[in-house]
Amino acid sequence: METLLKPLQDLVDKFRSLEGVGKKSATRMAFSILNMSEENARAFADAIIAAKTNIGICSVCQNISDSEICDICSSSTRDHSIVCVVEDPQSVMALEKVKEYTGVYHVLNGTISPMKGIGPDMLTIKELLKRVENENISEVIIATNPTVEGEATAMYISRLLKPFDIKVTRIANGLPVGADLEYADEITLFRAIQGRRDI
Amino acid sequence: METLLKPLQDLVDKFRSLEGVGKKSATRMAFSILNMSEENARAFADAIIAAKTNIGICSVCQNISDSEICDICSSSTRDHSIVCVVEDPQSVMALEKVKEYTGVYHVLNGTISPMKGIGPDMLTIKELLKRVENENISEVIIATNPTVEGEATAMYISRLLKPFDIKVTRIANGLPVGADLEYADEITLFRAIQGRRDI
Numbered sequence: 001m002e003t004l005l006k007p008l009q010d011l012v013d014k015f016r017s018l019e020g021v022g023k024k025s026a027t028r029m030a031f032s033i034l035n036m037s038e039e040n041a042r043a044f045a046d047a048i049i050a051a052k053t054n055i056g057i058c059s060v061c062q063n064i065s066d067s068e069i070c071d072i073c074s075s076s077t078r079d080h081s082i083v084c085v086v087e088d089p090q091s092v093m094a095l096e097k098v099k100e101y102t103g104v105y106h107v108l109n110g111t112i113s114p115m116k117g118i119g120p121d122m123l124t125i126k127e128l129l130k131r132v133e134n135e136n137i138s139e140v141i142i143a144t145n146p147t148v149e150g151e152a153t154a155m156y157i158s159r160l161l162k163p164f165d166i167k168v169t170r171i172a173n174g175l176p177v178g179a180d181l182e183y184a185d186e187i188t189l190f191r192a193i194q195g196r197r198d199i
Numbered sequence: 200m201e202t203l204l205k206p207l208q209d210l211v212d213k214f215r216s217l218e219g220v221g222k223k224s225a226t227r228m229a230f231s232i233l234n235m236s237e238e239n240a241r242a243f244a245d246a247i248i249a250a251k252t253n254i255g256i257c258s259v260c261q262n263i264s265d266s267e268i269c270d271i272c273s274s275s276t277r278d279h280s281i282v283c284v285v286e287d288p289q290s291v292m293a294l295e296k297v298k299e300y301t302g303v304y305h306v307l308n309g310t311i312s313p314m315k316g317i318g319p320d321m322l323t324i325k326e327l328l329k330r331v332e333n334e335n336i337s338e339v340i341i342a343t344n345p346t347v348e349g350e351a352t353a354m355y356i357s358r359l360l361k362p363f364d365i366k367v368t369r370i371a372n373g374l375p376v377g378a379d380l381e382y383a384d385e386i387t388l389f390r391a392i393q394g395r396r397d398i
Contacts, residue, residue, distance in 0.1 A: 004292070005254055005263065005264070005265050006265070007246070007249045007250040007252075007253040007254055007265065008250055008254060008263070010246045010249065010250065011246045011247060011249075011250040013246075014242070014243045014246045014247075017231075017235075017239070017243075018227075018228045018231040018232070019227055019228070019230070019231040019234075020224070020227055020228075021228065025219070027289075028217075028218055028219055029217045029218070029219075029220065030250065031218070031287075031288070031289060032216075032217040032218040033217070033247055033250055033251060034250060034251065034254060034263060034288075035218075036216075036251070038251055038252075040216070041247055041248065041250075041251040042248065042251075043213070044213045044216075044244075044247055045243075045244035045245070045247040045248050046244070047206070047209045047210045047212075047213045048210060048213075048232055048240055048243055048244040048247075049240065049241065049244050050206045050209065050210075051206040051207055051209065051210040051229065051232060051233060051240075052232060052233065052235070052237055052240040052241075053206075053237075054206045055204055055206055055207060055233060064204065064207070064233060065204070066204050066205070066206065088230075089230070089233075090226075090230060093203070
């Protein structure tokens with residue numbers, strides 16, 4: 001057995017196609033499948049199909065959803081005049097965990113990235129503009145990640161929103177809570193000073 | 200969306216059931232599935248079923264195999280009088296990569312571990328004894344891992360093999376190639392001195 005058995009190698013390849021999974025992890029996971037009962041392996045396969053089949057995109061905010069309009073967009077307790085623009089569904093999850101934000105979201109599905117060949121038209125920016133035009137929105141919070149691409153995308157969107165008479169804000173940069181000034185990078189420190197507040 | 204969508208949470212749980220996969224990795228992998236095309240997701244599910252359905256156990260050496268008797272056991276170029284006893288199929292893979300060993304294998308499917316409730320009868324030890332009785336075996340190399348459980352299992356098996364008139368050996372302990380004496384643990388150094396050879 002110089003190489004893996006074909007069905008095992010195929011499975012390892014599938015695991016490797018997942019984000020952030022290397023050869024060793026993929027092999028370990030494939031062996032985990034082999035060590036499962038046939039029933040559990042079948043349930044695993046079914047869960048993949050079920051997730052892929054039952055989860056679609058909310059027609060309003062473009063977040064993942066198991067219904068035409070997601071729970072957040074159809075909620076009557078949320079403030080539909082504030083829209084938080086994020087890169088992906090994971091960002092929505094992260095913000096929802098905080099339980100502080102009561103507005104709604106708009107998921108871009110990425111950031112503008114000439115390096116990866118992702119242009120503005122491949123994101124859901126036109127859907128955002130349509131919402132700003134047609135819905136009664138008073139503020140758009142741009143919460144793309146504070147990376148080069150996230151910042152560029154934020155700038156791009158903020159410029160497009162200029163003609164509309166709404167507030168456009170960007171989430172704050174600064175030191176993460178619990179951090180140490182000694183180890184903070186210069187740009188973060190600069191932003192933290194720039195963004196200082198009265199106490 | 201305080202928690203994940205049900206089908207997504209189900210998929211995350213499935214990934215978490217794999218060995219060595221935590222909550223964050225599982226979530227990342229589940230999102231990778233969502234970002235796949237439906238065709239690729241279906242191929243992933245099929246690969247799980249295919250691996251589970253098409254891979255069985257070799258009736259001779261108990262290694263994973265896609266036929267009744269595996270390629271190694273049915274090979275005419277290998278020395279069937281030497282049997283290397285290992286814990287799992289991964290060990291066979293590791294040894295095969297070296298291309299030095301030309302004997303055959305016997306896969307125990309674990310080690311004796313009272314802590315995990317694994318007794319000798321849950322391993323393929325009786326199958327090994329049957330092979331030693333019926334086949335023309337001259338040497339058994341015990342290559343369980345040099346851990347507490349691997350050593351205990353090696354001792355147990357070597358005692359069971361005493362009544363048979365065959366050579367029973369254990370793979371060598373010592374410093375791994377490229378290691379530094381300064382950082383070697385004491386037991387490894389002790390074993391390295393004990394196992395010293397003429398040059």
